[in-house]
Amino acid sequence: MTEMRTVIGLLLAVVQVAVAAHEDGEHVGCQVARLTQISDPLSVLGAEIVDCPNFCHCPSLERVDCSAANLQAVPGNISRTTTYLMLNKNRLEHLSSECFNACPLIRTLDLQENQLSDEGLTDNTFAPLVDLHHLYLAENRLQQVPRGLPDTLITLNLAGNEIKRIDPHTLTNMKLRHLYLHDNLLSNSGVRRKVFRGLAHLEEVTLSNNAFLGVPPLPTSSELIYLQDNGIESIADGAFRRVRKARLLFLQKNKLSDEGITRRSFAGLRRVEYMDLSDNKLTRVPNYLPTKVKRLHLERNKISNVSKEALSRLKRVEYLLLQQNNIKTSGIETGAFSRLHRLHTLHLFRNHLTEIPKQLPKKLRVLVLLNNDINVINSDDFNTSRGINELDVRYNKLTNPGIARGSLRKLRSLHKVDFSGNKLRAVPVFPRNVTTVLLMTNHIYRIPPHALARMPLLTHLYLSNNRLTDDGIPDRVFTRNARLKTLDLGENNLTSVPVNLPVNIEHLNLASNRIKAIAKETFLHTPYLKVVHLQDNDLLPETVSRAAFLHLRYLQRIDITWRPRTTQYNLPQGSASERHKRDLSHTWPTKTGWVREKCKSKPSACLNGELVVWPNRKRRRKVS
Known part of the structure; x- marks a missing residue:
């Protein structure tokens, strides 16, 4: 023990000397100890004593976080053991060739959101970093790719700068896998043909939100290609012929037209599984798309024609998204979808369809047709697609006579159906396997007894914003x-x-009806109720029986308010209603601890250990 104390004393003496030297301005390299950084002297025995720069955070020997520290220069006392250095969100303008000499082991360097320019970087700025893997220079003022980058780089982020051109000699013989150049000023003239030839390992390149009018030269090894948010008007023949490993291709938000895509535009793309052509100017589904694509985005174009020829080659497509176009029923060629044998999700919402497309594929599982003009469902609409699980025809013009008898019974795998926002006057008959039915915002005034009896597996039924009355709901429905x-x-x-x-x-949910009373036996046969909404009815304190909720062991929340009347109603003094007259909490209960405390002090105001509060005639809270 005596020896241990001696060692600790010597250690503290060394620390104090080092601190004094640091305070006097004596140069001690990147390994200066601070007494304030050592809370337990025993913890540093056998370890290197390191200094954390002012205004920085050092969670470990390898990590130094100097982000958002208002720095104008790189700190000089960064530990040699540092491998992860964050200098983002500062005011750095210049980086000399010596600023990283003392910490050559850095593998990740974050310099994003500074004020670095081409003049602020030398050819040897990053030369000391012999093991640098990830370099982040996004959101600076660079106009070209920096020179002298280490050939060990795996990730290079130059997004959000002012780069207009790429020098072919700056990206040679590197191990880059991820190159981010989005949000710059690059154009076709600024990217030469062989600029990426030296990047044999590049997997991902982002060139989105630049100024390209055509597809620029691309690395042959790229698997993920981002070209969205440009001004691309056409794709030249063979533009992708050398990019044979590409799997994901993003071309949305450009200016592509039908004439801008030729038979050979996508030649060479033999592995593409994801293609996004949304937000362009296409008026028809392009012919000669990559045959192995699985997910195809064509939404938000001006497509009015869907031909069988255009889709017949896409035998592996699983997701086809055609929403928000100008597609009419007459614009879909009969059998256009019939050869898409793997298609299981089809989106056609916000178009101008008046009927459901014919000859849908057998494996279709999700069909979304909301916001069209569909007014009829024919008896043969689902003859070839009986395996649909989800059917969404919200906000169309469907009526009960417009749904052919037996047309929906064919969908024996149907689990969820949404007919909200139509013109139905009664609950339709759905297949027996349906578990969720949404019929909000219709004109429904009755529930036929047989309609629900044929759905024994039903778990969720939504009928809000309709015209149901007491007579419209049979007793044993x-x-x-x-x-x-x-x-x-x-x-x-x-x-x-x-x-x-x-x-x-x-x-x-019984909110916003005209319910006048809650009797003692109202919920007698529903013991598992957890949530009851009764707000915005014609309820009064004396018409709500407190005993109606006493047996509900699982009750978690009740919402009750009532509509104020123009004439004042005076309660008898000392009545039960007067004693329990209080504001009603619109979340009952909420904070468990607070509720329990109130229940202990006022047991008479509690149900099953939960606080009960009753309406106050003088004030009404709006329930959110």
């Missing part, structure tokens, strides 16, 4: 729906809570 967990009947014309609710229901 939910008898066959024992699995129903969520029932949304908000924004209708109900004056009472429906009887014979499903016994297993957990979430019940």
